[in-house]
Amino acid sequence: MTSSLPSVLADNVRLDQWLNFATPGQVEIATGRVELGQGVLTAMAQIAAEELDVDVVRIKVRSGDTDCTPNEGYTAGSQSMQAGGIALRQACAEARKLFLDDAARRLGCAAAELAVQDGRILRNAAATSWDYWAQAQSVSLAIPATGTAARKARAHYAIVGRNAARIDLPAKLFGNPTFVHDMTLDGIAGGSAGELARDLARDMARDLAHDLAHARVVRQPNRGATLVSIDEAAVRRAVHEPISFVRDENFSGDRRR
Amino acid sequence: MTETVAFTVNGRAVSVKVAHEETPLLDVLRNTLRLTGTRFGCGLEQCGCCIVLIDDKPEKSCGRSIASVAGRNVTTVEGLGTPDQPHPLQEAFLEEQAGQCGYCLSGILISAKALLDRNPSPSRAEIARALDDNLCRCGTHNRILRAVEKAAARLRERRT
Numbered sequence: 362m363t364s365s366l367p368s369v370l371a372d373n374v375r376l377d378q379w380l381n382f383a384t385p386g387q388v389e390i391a392t393g394r395v396e397l398g399q400g401v402l403t404a405m406a407q408i409a410a411e412e413l414d415v416d417v418v419r420i421k422v423r424s425g426d427t428d429c430t431p432n433e434g435y436t437a438g439s440q441s442m443q444a445g446g447i448a449l450r451q452a453c454a455e456a457r458k459l460f461l462d463d464a465a466r467r468l469g470c471a472a473a474e475l476a477v478q479d480g481r482i483l484r485n486a487a488a489t490s491w492d493y494w495a496q497a498q499s500v501s502l503a504i505p506a507t508g509t510a511a512r513k514a515r516a517h518y519a520i521v522g523r524n525a526a527r528i529d530l531p532a533k534l535f536g537n538p539t540f541v542h543d544m545t546l547d548g549i550a551g552g553s554a555g556e557l558a559r560d561l562a563r564d565m566a567r568d569l570a571h572d573l574a575h576a577r578v579v580r581q582p583n584r585g586a587t588l589v590s591i592d593e594a595a596v597r598r599a600v601h602e603p604i605s606f607v608r609d610e611n612f613s614g615d616r617r618r
Numbered sequence: 619m620t621e622t623v624a625f626t627v628n629g630r631a632v633s634v635k636v637a638h639e640e641t642p643l644l645d646v647l648r649n650t651l652r653l654t655g656t657r658f659g660c661g662l663e664q665c666g667c668c669i670v671l672i673d674d675k676p677e678k679s680c681g682r683s684i685a686s687v688a689g690r691n692v693t694t695v696e697g698l699g700t701p702d703q704p705h706p707l708q709e710a711f712l713e714e715q716a717g718q719c720g721y722c723l724s725g726i727l728i729s730a731k732a733l734l735d736r737n738p739s740p741s742r743a744e745i746a747r748a749l750d751d752n753l754c755r756c757g758t759h760n761r762i763l764r765a766v767e768k769a770a771a772r773l774r775e776r777r778t
Contacts, residue, residue: 398719398756526715533720534708536655536695540721543654583640583683 365508369393370448373431374505376459379452380409382497388413388420388480392449393433394441395425396529401441403528408446411520412453412513413493414477422528450512456502458510463500464491566600587611625687627651628697639685644668646684647694655695655724659753666752669725670694676732678751695724698731706776707731710769711762718756726752730766738774742767 366374373379373393380390390409396402406420423430433445457477464482465472468489476483482491532539588611597604624633627647634650644661647653647670656679659667663681670679671693679692699705704712707727717723726749733740733748740748745766754762 398721400718524715526712527717530712530715530717530720531701533717533723534695534711534727535699535701535704536653536724538654540657542658583638583642586638 366506367444367448367451369431369433369444370451370506373433373448375503376452376456376506377502378431379449380413380456381502382493384421385494386419386480388415388493389423390420390449390453391423391430392441392445393424393431394436394445397436399441400527400529401436401445403525404442405446405449406528407520407525408450409453411518412450413457413480415480415493417520417525419480451508451510452506454512455506455510459500459502460493460496463496464489467491467496566602621685623684623688625689626691627653628693629691634684636684640683642680643670643672643682643684643687643692644679647679647692653694653696657721657724659721659725664753665722666725666729667722669728669752671728671732674732674735676729676751693728693731695727698727705731706769706772707734707766710765710772714761714765714768716758716761716765718758722752722754722756726754726762730769733766734770734773738770738777740766740770 370379378391380388382388388409390405392402392405394401394405402422402424406417406422409415409420410417431448433448458472461472461475461477461482464475468475468484468491470484474484475489476486477493480493482489529539531537538544588608591606591608593606621636621639622633623636623639623646624631626632632651634646636646636650642661644656644658647656648658656670657667658680659665661680663678666678668679669676671677672682672687672690699708705727707730711717711723711727729749729752730745733745737744742763745763749762749766
């Protein structure tokens, strides 16, 4: 059955790679795509909200955390919506169907009698005692997508195709760290200028411990400053690693020998 | 060779050690004080991403030496408002959804604040002129102009 899956979903086939209902009242979705100003996180939230029949404000988007988001390769080539969006849409459609089938069993009725309204299960348009979060303990999403759930017909779209507030915009208007170079690894702040050997040693020790190749741009402390020297021996002593330095005029890098 | 410079950032007195008195204010804000809301764009005073208020004047912080702000008051985007208590400009930018990638917005908010502080009723042409030093390559210019107009109107209402 998996042959009919969108390719990105086939590559990341477990439904819980894409969404969960762990927090009451919220849906956490995960995307391998990142926000570059194109509004992709908002669009993903709209897709999930549409397919799951929940209010878009219930959607929390996890993005760009490679430990816990689907591996979708690059965010490039206008592929986010057409490849990533369709995968998320299918994953959400499958999750919705699992919850409806579960509710039908509990209520002893046909799934066709049921609908979802903002996460709550309705039976013939009347409220039931079930909703996504009440059922989340018993409906496992740790299963592969099958490609068998039908996605919502475009004619029934109420969220996709309409304006939604950009979820990335508040952070940008309040000056929060939001761009890559505003972020720090493990809470380590960027180094102050003029303490080059100490900063390099600290960063390299950290990166080597993670088996990462290390490269770092050190800004000059003032305009027109040039790199006079680096105390390579001091850095080697500090990291206890046989590393080598590469230098091209003012640009310096280092690596394990 | 280490210098200590004391100044005020967003109402808070700070004293920072720098390797050189010519260290750009932007580096101190971002790297030393971790106020990363002020963005590094070109580093050449061309793009306006790094504009902050020095006393009440919008200035490009990449081109200002730390020594030149000793004893002065610096205001960055973090000093404008918070999600709980947003500045009318931040409120209006959100309402108008005035931003795409958002990289220019910190500088634009600061330039707009400087404008509204000295001219509560700017014309659209005056707003455009005040933001002339702030480059935005995404294309939300009309939304930005509308947002500044809206914030100006709201500030006038609050004053009366």
